Amino acid sequence: xxxxxxxxxxxxxxxxxxxxxxxxxxxxxxxxxxxxxxxxxxxxxxxxxxxxxxxxxxxxxxxxxxxxxxxxxxxxxxxxxxxxxxxxxxxxxxxxxxxxxxxxxxxxxxxxxxxxxxxxxxxxxxxxxxxxxxxxxxxxxxxxxxxxxxxxxxxxxxxxxxxxxxxxxxxxxxxxxxxxxxxxxxxxxxxxxxxxxxxxxxxxxxxxxxxxxxxxxxxxxxxxxxxxxxxxxxxxxxx
Numbered sequence: 302x303x304x305x306x307x308x309x310x311x312x313x314x315x316x317x318x319x320x321x322x323x324x325x326x327x328x329x330x331x332x333x334x335x336x337x338x339x340x341x342x343x344x345x346x347x348x349x350x351x352x353x354x355x356x357x358x359x360x361x362x363x364x365x366x367x368x369x370x371x372x373x374x375x376x377x378x379x380x381x382x383x384x385x386x387x388x389x390x391x392x393x394x395x396x397x398x399x400x401x402x403x404x405x406x407x408x409x410x411x412x413x414x415x416x417x418x419x420x421x422x423x424x425x426x427x428x429x430x431x432x433x434x435x436x437x438x439x440x441x442x443x444x445x446x447x448x449x450x451x452x453x454x455x456x457x458x459x460x461x462x463x464x465x466x467x468x469x470x471x472x473x474x475x476x477x478x479x480x481x482x483x484x485x486x487x488x489x490x491x492x493x494x495x496x497x498x499x500x501x502x503x504x505x506x507x508x509x510x511x512x513x514x515x516x517x518x519x520x521x522x523x524x525x526x527x528x529x530x531x532x533x534x535x536x537x538x539x540x
Contacts, residue, residue, distance in 0.1 A: 307335050308376075310354035315376055318397045319352065337361075338485040352376050353391075364482065428482055430457075430472045438470065442486035446512050448496040450476040455496075460514065467514055489531050491520045499532050 308316055316334055340351075351368075355377035358365070375391040378398060428440045433454075445459040446467070455478075456471050474482070480490050487500040491510055495518050503511045508525060510518045520528055 305331050305333070305349045306352055307333050307340075307350070308352045308354075309335060309337060309357060310352075310376070311357050311360065312354060312378075314378070315354050315397065319376060319395070322395070322397070336485075337363075350374065430474065433471055433473060438472075440470075442483055442488070442498070443500070445483070445488075445498050446501055446514060446516060447498060447518060448476065448479050448483070448488070450494040455479045458516075487531075487535055489528060491518060491524055491528050493521065495519070499528070499535055502532055505529060505532070 308319070310316065316332060320332060349372070351373040353368075353373060353375055355375055357363075373391050375394040377394060377396050428442065430438050430440055432438055440457060440459070444461060445457055447458050449456045449458065451471065453473070453475050454471050455474050455476050456469055457479075459468050459470070460466070461468060472479075476490070476494070476496055480488070480496055483496065483498075487498060488496050489499050491497045497510055497512065497518055501513045503513060505511065505520070505525070505528065506517075508520050508522060510520050510528065512518065
């Protein structure tokens with residue numbers, strides 16, 4: 302059974318070289334080059350593998366908490382990388398410049414693990430935060446309506462699918478940090494105090510953004526044009 306391989310890289314050299322390696326090692330991969338923002342839509346199966354380019358991780362300064370519980374391998378063009386600094390270590394690290402003998406040994410390990418469990422526990426559509434009591438909380442961006450600044454903290458306002466009730470949780474990250482965390486999930490800083498999920502917006506009225514649950518948030522005048530542009534882009538993507 303072919304392994305669905307999702308590759309995240311900004312280099313044009315990584316995919317053809319990795320495809321060549323897989324062919325030489327008789328490893329049946331179906332390749333798909335995706336963006337980080339596409340991960341939430343991935344179908345989660347046991348014959349599925351995420352491949353991350355080391356240089357991309359460094360360039361983008363990625364927070365790798367979304368890899369918690371995920372089957373993934375690290376692709377690198379460097380001779381040596383410090384895998385021990387990664388909180389969620391990969392199944393294997395494959396250097397695209399290694400000898401075929403060494404690579405073959407690494408593929409044996411990967412083959413023994415792929416398909417060994419019923420499901421890959423992708424946390425790719427979840428973010429990990431710690432509340433004020435230092436309790437670990439998994440947040441699904443698609444459930445978050447908006448995030449509100451509260452000094453050096455942020456309050457996440459979300460709706461759980463099961464209850465449909467609005468919940469409010471405070472985290473020890475400021476709004477700028479939250480903006481970075483949610484940047485790939487359709488969120489936009491509409492005001493100095495608010496970060497809104499434009500996927501859940503129902504329209505704009507005057508200088509206000511209308512969200513589901515009858516929520517109305519202020520839009521900074523200088524950001525109104527860009528908010529409209531971002532909402533139009535989301536609608537085009539849907540249709």
